Structures are given as C-alpha cells and as structure tokens.
Amino acid sequence: MSRPVFATIDQQALRHNLSVARQAAPGSRIWSVVKANAYGHGIARVWQSLSATDGFALLNMEEAILLRDAGWQKPILLLEGFFHAEDLDLIDRYRLTTSVHSSWQIQAIANASLSAPIDIYVKVNSGMNRLGFRPEQLHNVWQKLRALPNVGDMTLMAHFADAENPQGLVEPLQRIEHAAEGLAVPRSLSNSACTLWHPEAHYDWVRPGIILYGASPSGEWQDIAETGLKPVMTLQSEIIGVQQLQPGDGVGYGYRYRASQPQRIGVVACGYADGYPRHAPSGTPVAVDGILTQVVGAVSMDMITVDLTPCPDAGIGSTVELWGNQVKIDQVAKAAGTVGYELMCALAPRVPVKVI
Incomplete structure (x- = not known):
C-alpha cells in the first residue's frame, strides 16, 4: 500500500473562486491564469472547472497546446510571449494571443509567414522593471505594430x-496613463490583488x-477572509508513529526542538x-484529527513530527491536514518564510492527487 500522504483538488471551490473574481470585477472579462501547471494543481485536472472563464493565460506553449487539444476554443494568452521566432508558427496554428515586450519580437512578427493576423498584448513597463517597453517607447511601438x-x-x-x-x-x-x-x-492591467482591491485598474x-486557488495575493489569509474564497488544494497525511518524550529529549535532525516536559509527539x-x-x-500549524497543533523539530525528507498535547486521543492512523480548509496554506507559508504560491507549485510528483 502506498504512503498515506495525498493531495485533493476541489473542483467546486475552483468554480466558486472564479465566480468571486467575476463579482469583484463585473465589468471586465477574465483571463484565468493557469501558468506553472495551474499553480501546481495540474492544468489537465482543473481547466474544465474554470471553463466559465473568458480565456486562459499561461507561459508554456505545451500547456497552450494541451488546452487546444482538449477542446478549449476560446482565447489563450502567452503571458511572456514567444521566446524564438519559430514559435510564431505554433501561435499561428493554434490561434494563440501573445504578449510582445521586446523589439526583436516586433521584427519576428513582421517577418513571419502567417495564415492570419495574430492578436497581441503590448506590455509596458509600469516601473517593475521586468518585461515591457518603457513608457516613452509605447507610442512608437504601438504605431509599428x-x-x-x-x-x-x-x-x-x-x-x-x-x-x-x-x-x-x-x-x-x-505612468501608464501618461x-x-x-x-x-483595450487594457489588461489587473492581477489577483488588483482584481480584489483596485477597481480603478480593472479596465x-x-x-x-x-485567488482562483483560494490563497491570498498578500500572503496574509486574513486579507481574503471576508471574500468567500475557498482553498482548492488540501495536503493530507496520517500519523505513522508516536514517541513519548521526557524533559530534555530532542526531536529530529539537529535536535532543533527539545521537550520541556513529558510530551507525546506524532x-x-x-x-x-x-x-x-x-x-x-x-x-508551524497543522491539524490532527481536526484539532489544531504544531510542528516540532526539523522537517525531514519524508517525515515531520507534531505535538500531540492538544489531541490526546490521536495515534497511529490519525488524519493530519498539512494545509487546506482548516490550516490555510498562507499560514504555513508565512511560518516557513515563503508564500503560498511556492508551496502550491512545489507539490511533488510522488504525491498522489485526488480530484473531488
């Protein structure tokens, strides 16, 4: 029998979260962002749950082709555009929308042999200084295109x-207005945070x-607590061993935790x-049999240890929620000094995924 760790993906929560986004920006159409394999949820698993969207936005050509082959006929936006001139053949064949952020891309489009014109998103640098044309270049770029x-x-x-x-x-x-x-x-400026909190940027x-996956753009769960957004991914496992510690006993690599009193750990x-x-x-918070408790000691490759003091009836086989409905992924991420985005995307291939 396989290890008891597994993840679940809640399709109803995805559909619900899309409706929350639409309510937040009722005058706008929606690109549902499914980059990074739908933020680790699996684009092949979730796209149909988001089929009420107006379009999908992603990075990889392979994922765009997957959607087309699966039957998606509405728009697909390549958020980083194309990386080589020959990619335009696929953009043409699969009728994709591409962002354009560099002068070489303009020349590549001019030189391409296409069956029909392609739709483009011209990216302007808002001051973030990643991709995009500088504001003073925009008029010239626009006229060229x-x-x-x-x-x-x-x-x-x-x-x-x-x-x-x-x-x-x-x-x-x-800067953009100028x-x-x-x-x-037409304009497309709003990410998740803007969708929720900046209606002046909806366009x-x-x-x-x-937010489609039920986590906070700010990394603080409290910031979205009143929005009705629901966690989509739950990571769950079981207790496979119990140890009884005495005062001074250490736990795990480096003994990063030592018991100050008699204590059961799972x-x-x-x-x-x-x-x-x-x-x-x-x-770091976890829930054992529905009772909130915490991690103790270092995280190992295949195991963590948790305090069973708040749940004296827990033992081998008890259910553990690592993140999900009770333990928010943003809370785990904050404790670990990262963001919920990273935890979603880092779900390992060896973890079985159940779609509910």
Missing part, C-alpha cells in the same frame, strides 16, 4: 510590483491567478520531498 499586416487586435498590458499596498498603484497607473495618452486601446480584462508521513517546506519551524 499597428502597421503590420500580421497583427490583429491589440491590447495594452502591464503588471504591478506592489498591488497589495493600498497606494501601490498610484505612481504606476499615472504613456498611453491619445491611444484608445477590459483582469488576470486573476492565486510522526507524520510527509516531508520536503513531498513539497512540504523544509524551513518550516517548530510552531
């Missing part, structure tokens, strides 16, 4: 570095990602090779 017979519909695109901050969009939006002055163009298309079949964060310290 507009003049190309290979270019169909055009949309202005940007991303924000600090959208979780109530004032985080003031300067970037001003750059686009005189251009009557024509919003691009929710992390050994859980889950470790960093399953995707649980290796840096999760003692005190």
Whole structure:
C-alpha cells in the first residue's frame, strides 16, 4: 500500500473562486491564469472547472497546446510571449494571443509567414522593471505594430510590483496613463490583488491567478477572509508513529526542538520531498484529527513530527491536514518564510492527487 500522504483538488471551490473574481470585477472579462501547471494543481485536472472563464493565460506553449487539444476554443494568452521566432508558427496554428515586450519580437512578427493576423498584448513597463517597453517607447511601438499586416487586435498590458499596498498603484497607473495618452486601446492591467482591491485598474480584462486557488495575493489569509474564497488544494497525511518524550529529549535532525516536559509527539508521513517546506519551524500549524497543533523539530525528507498535547486521543492512523480548509496554506507559508504560491507549485510528483 502506498504512503498515506495525498493531495485533493476541489473542483467546486475552483468554480466558486472564479465566480468571486467575476463579482469583484463585473465589468471586465477574465483571463484565468493557469501558468506553472495551474499553480501546481495540474492544468489537465482543473481547466474544465474554470471553463466559465473568458480565456486562459499561461507561459508554456505545451500547456497552450494541451488546452487546444482538449477542446478549449476560446482565447489563450502567452503571458511572456514567444521566446524564438519559430514559435510564431505554433501561435499561428493554434490561434494563440501573445504578449510582445521586446523589439526583436516586433521584427519576428513582421517577418513571419502567417495564415492570419495574430492578436497581441503590448506590455509596458509600469516601473517593475521586468518585461515591457518603457513608457516613452509605447507610442512608437504601438504605431509599428499597428502597421503590420500580421497583427490583429491589440491590447495594452502591464503588471504591478506592489498591488497589495493600498497606494501601490498610484505612481504606476499615472505612468501608464501618461504613456498611453491619445491611444484608445483595450487594457489588461489587473492581477489577483488588483482584481480584489483596485477597481480603478480593472479596465477590459483582469488576470486573476492565486485567488482562483483560494490563497491570498498578500500572503496574509486574513486579507481574503471576508471574500468567500475557498482553498482548492488540501495536503493530507496520517500519523505513522508516536514517541513519548521526557524533559530534555530532542526531536529530529539537529535536535532543533527539545521537550520541556513529558510530551507525546506524532510522526507524520510527509516531508520536503513531498513539497512540504523544509524551513518550516517548530510552531508551524497543522491539524490532527481536526484539532489544531504544531510542528516540532526539523522537517525531514519524508517525515515531520507534531505535538500531540492538544489531541490526546490521536495515534497511529490519525488524519493530519498539512494545509487546506482548516490550516490555510498562507499560514504555513508565512511560518516557513515563503508564500503560498511556492508551496502550491512545489507539490511533488510522488504525491498522489485526488480530484473531488
């Protein structure tokens, strides 16, 4: 029999979270972001649960082709665009929308032999200084692209570095507005944080990602507690061993935890090779048989140890929720010094996944 660790993906929660995003931005169409294999949830598993979306946004050509082959006929946006000129053959064949953020891409589109014009998203640098044309370049870039017979519909695109901050969009939006002055163009600016908290940036298309999977863009679960968003992924295991500690006894590698009094601990079949964060310290929340308790000692490759003091009836075979409905993934991530995004994406291939 396989190890008891497994993940579940809740399709109803996905559908519900998409409806929350639509309610938050009722005047906009939605790109559901399914990059990184749908944030670790498995794009092949979840896309049909998000089929009420207006389009899917992702990075990998392979995932775009998977969606087309599965029967998705509505728009697909390549968020980072194409990486080589020959990729335009696939963009043409599968009728994909691509972002354009560099001058070489403009030249590649101009030189391409396409069956029909392709739709593009022109990315402007909002000040985040990752991808995108500088604001003062936008008018020239726009006119160059507009003049190309290979270019169909055009949309202005940007991303924000600090959208979780109530004032985080003031300067970037001003920069974008100044750059686009005189251009009557559709816009797609809003990520998850903007979708929830910045209606002034909704415009024509919003691009929710992390909120579709029920976690917070800020990394603080309390920030989305009133939105109705539901966790989609649950990571669960069981206790496979119990130890009785005496005062001074250490636990795990490096004895990072020592008992100060008599204490029962449970050994859980889950470790960093399953995707649980290796840096999760003692005190990281877990739930055993529905009772909140905490990790004690170092996370091992295949096991963690947890305090059974709050749950005296727990023993071998007791259910352990590592994250999910009771223990929020943002809480685990915060304790480990990371973000929920990373934990979702890091779910290991060896962990079985059940879709409910």
